[in-house]
Amino acid sequence: MSDITRLTLAEARDALAAKKISSLDLTKAHIEAIEKARGLNAYIVETPDKALDMAKAADARIASGNAGPLDGLPLGIKDLYATEGVHMQACSHILDGFKPPYESTVTSQLWRDGAVMLGKLNMDEFAMGSSNETSYYGPVASPWLPAGWDADKGRAALKGDKKGLLVPGGSSGGSSSAVAAHLCLAATATDTGGSIRQPAAFTGTVGIKPTYGRCSRWGVAAFASSLDQAGPIARTVRDTAIMLRSMAGYDAKDSTSVNTPVPDYEKSVGASIKGKKIGIPKEYRIDGMPAEIEALWQKGIEWLRAAGAEIVDISLPHTKTALPAYYIVAPAEASSNLARYDGVRYGLRVPGKDISSMYENTRAEGFGREVRRRIMIGTYVLSAGYYDAYYVRAQKIRTLIKRDFELAYQDGIDAILTPATPSAAFGIGEKGSGDPVEMYLNDVFTVTVNMAGLPGLAVPGGLSASGLPLGLQLIGRPFEEETLFSVAEVIEQAAGRISLPQAWW
Amino acid sequence: MSVDQATVRRIAHLARIAVRDEEVPHLQQELNAMLSFVEELSAVDVTGVEPMTSVIPMSLPLRKDEVTGHAGADVVTRNAPGADDHFFTVPKVVE
Numbered sequence: 232m233s234d235i236t237r238l239t240l241a242e243a244r245d246a247l248a249a250k251k252i253s254s255l256d257l258t259k260a261h262i263e264a265i266e267k268a269r270g271l272n273a274y275i276v277e278t279p280d281k282a283l284d285m286a287k288a289a290d291a292r293i294a295s296g297n298a299g300p301l302d303g304l305p306l307g308i309k310d311l312y313a314t315e316g317v318h319m320q321a322c323s324h325i326l327d328g329f330k331p332p333y334e335s336t337v338t339s340q341l342w343r344d345g346a347v348m349l350g351k352l353n354m355d356e357f358a359m360g361s362s363n364e365t366s367y368y369g370p371v372a373s374p375w376l377p378a379g380w381d382a383d384k385g386r387a388a389l390k391g392d393k394k395g396l397l398v399p400g401g402s403s404g405g406s407s408s409a410v411a412a413h414l415c416l417a418a419t420a421t422d423t424g425g426s427i428r429q430p431a432a433f434t435g436t437v438g439i440k441p442t443y444g445r446c447s448r449w450g451v452a453a454f455a456s457s458l459d460q461a462g463p464i465a466r467t468v469r470d471t472a473i474m475l476r477s478m479a480g481y482d483a484k485d486s487t488s489v490n491t492p493v494p495d496y497e498k499s500v501g502a503s504i505k506g507k508k509i510g511i512p513k514e515y516r517i518d519g520m521p522a523e524i525e526a527l528w529q530k531g532i533e534w535l536r537a538a539g540a541e542i543v544d545i546s547l548p549h550t551k552t553a554l555p556a557y558y559i560v561a562p563a564e565a566s567s568n569l570a571r572y573d574g575v576r577y578g579l580r581v582p583g584k585d586i587s588s589m590y591e592n593t594r595a596e597g598f599g600r601e602v603r604r605r606i607m608i609g610t611y612v613l614s615a616g617y618y619d620a621y622y623v624r625a626q627k628i629r630t631l632i633k634r635d636f637e638l639a640y641q642d643g644i645d646a647i648l649t650p651a652t653p654s655a656a657f658g659i660g661e662k663g664s665g666d667p668v669e670m671y672l673n674d675v676f677t678v679t680v681n682m683a684g685l686p687g688l689a690v691p692g693g694l695s696a697s698g699l700p701l702g703l704q705l706i707g708r709p710f711e712e713e714t715l716f717s718v719a720e721v722i723e724q725a726a727g728r729i730s731l732p733q734a735w736w
Numbered sequence: 737m738s739v740d741q742a743t744v745r746r747i748a749h750l751a752r753i754a755v756r757d758e759e760v761p762h763l764q765q766e767l768n769a770m771l772s773f774v775e776e777l778s779a780v781d782v783t784g785v786e787p788m789t790s791v792i793p794m795s796l797p798l799r800k801d802e803v804t805g806h807a808g809a810d811v812v813t814r815n816a817p818g819a820d821d822h823f824f825t826v827p828k829v830v831e
Contacts, residue, residue, distance in 0.1 A: 333807070443792050551776075558770060573752070577815035584827075594754070595754035607751050621774070627785040628780055629788040667766055667769060668770065683791065
């Protein structure tokens with residue numbers, strides 16, 4: 232086999248089971264690929280020794296006929312997940328040196344099923360960002376080159392400040408970049424407002440944010456607890472289905488975890504969608520949307536119709552309110568969750584003249600600009616006199632957003648098709664330096680799904696005029712991720728698998 | 737609604753984030769950009785609408801009031817920037 236990092240997760244699993252390859256070889260190939268790709272800055276910590284040990288153990292299990300569903304498959308882990316004894320900082324300065332003495336539930340389930348950990352992946356600080364530019368460890372570059380760039384120009388930019396190279400999306404930008412650059416077979420990610428789906432759309436990969444409560448949040452650093460969900464990014468619909476089965480499941484340690492059985496999602500990949508009702512919400516046709524996004528959406532509609540689905544125009548009238556309401560709810564919850572970082576129990580401490588100034592100095596230096604801004608806006612909307620006007624009102628609007636979806640589903644809609652993002656990937660350093668809201672608009676199509684707690688999946692639909700990936704989003708009924716996998720597979724088959732970039736880095 | 741510079745300082749103090757004088761005007765501008773972005777919500781009719789408390793209809797489960805997964809004081813204080821004999825140390829708070 233020429234380059235075993237080019238295998239899909241499913242192909243690698245089958246090749247391991249057929250003893251055509253070993254996990255040790257597969258893992259070594261990925262470790263080498265990661266070393267050569269350090270310029271992308273997708274991994275912030277590499278754990279090759281751990282990976283090789285895990286691979287050897289997996290090979291032994293496979294040889295003895297006791298292989299788990301992910302046995303021997305090398306994965307990357309977003310830095311938001313606690314990994315026992317291994318760096319975990321949510322890519323923030325404030326968690327300097329933190330090595331959790333415990334393992335997140337989701338990652339523990341991956342290791343239970345035999346997966347191999349390659350290292351920790353870069354991300355926006357505390358998952359706050361849409362471009363992976365807020366990380367304390369610096370921006371991540373997408374493996375996709377801007378139009379007109381050759382490999383030499385790309386490599387030169389990697390050695391400098393990366394300006395002009397494309398963002399891999401965010402907050403799970405290390406995850407999407409690593410998956411698209413073949414630096415792991417799949418990666419864990421998290422999604423509070425679009426942080427799985429937007430990076431997947433920007434890099435030509437597949438990502439699913441499952442229903443709220445489907446994956447345990449235990450051991451995943453909290454950003455906005457009522458919106459955060461774990462999920463995978465991988466290179467195919469099938470691979471994300473395989474990953475989600477291992478990541479999902481009830482956990483008594485997360486009180487919002489839902490106790491329903493986890494289906495074998497892979498079985499729904501390839502199932503017929505004949506007769507499924509697909510809703511097309513008119514409110515997602517926003518002003519100033521590029522014609523190529525509109526055209527992509529139309530193509531998606533045609534593909535699903537050709538596969539026997541019934542296309543239904545629907546209305547989700549409160550769509551427009553979702554993004555502003557999100558920027559009240561999410562910062563409010565963040566300001567509360569991030570109160571724990573005070574320089575006492577873990578991470579950075581900056582001295583002060585008394586305890587209060589120690590807190591203030593630590594948090595001023597430890598948090599980056601975007602995180603400080605969101606904590607402050609969250610503090611403001613929760614403060615006396617403003618709580619009802621902002622926070623309670625936003626939570627009422629959230630009820631209305633959710634009701635829009637419930638009414639559509641009551642009318643028999645099985646899934647909703649929308650664009651995943653309002654544009655293709657933009658350049659590093661291009662957006663949000665003046666007005667923070669410019670960056671927030673990236674999440675206009677994805678954020679509604681978090682506000683309503685629904686499952687959402689991004690799948691590549693084609694390329695933009697400048698040759699960059701564009702994604703379609705599918706929104707499902709609560710706990711009906713299987714429908715999303717079936718419909719997404721139809722899109723993947725019709726669009727043809729995106730040909731990911733060859734290594735230029 | 738918009739915030740003045742005194743409010744910016746008050747919020748920063750409530751959030752326990754030190755701000756330098758020269759940062760205040762810029763922060764004020766950014767916070768006001770966010771507040772004007774969310775301003776359109778005041779036009780939404782929310783009469784009789786219940787605020788969302790749980791996005792998935794479920795009641796919070798109760799568990800037995802008992803110690804679970806206690807790893808020991810060594811482990812708990814291992815990551816602390818200042819710890820002494822299983823205590824977290826902080827600047828003096830009582831005279």
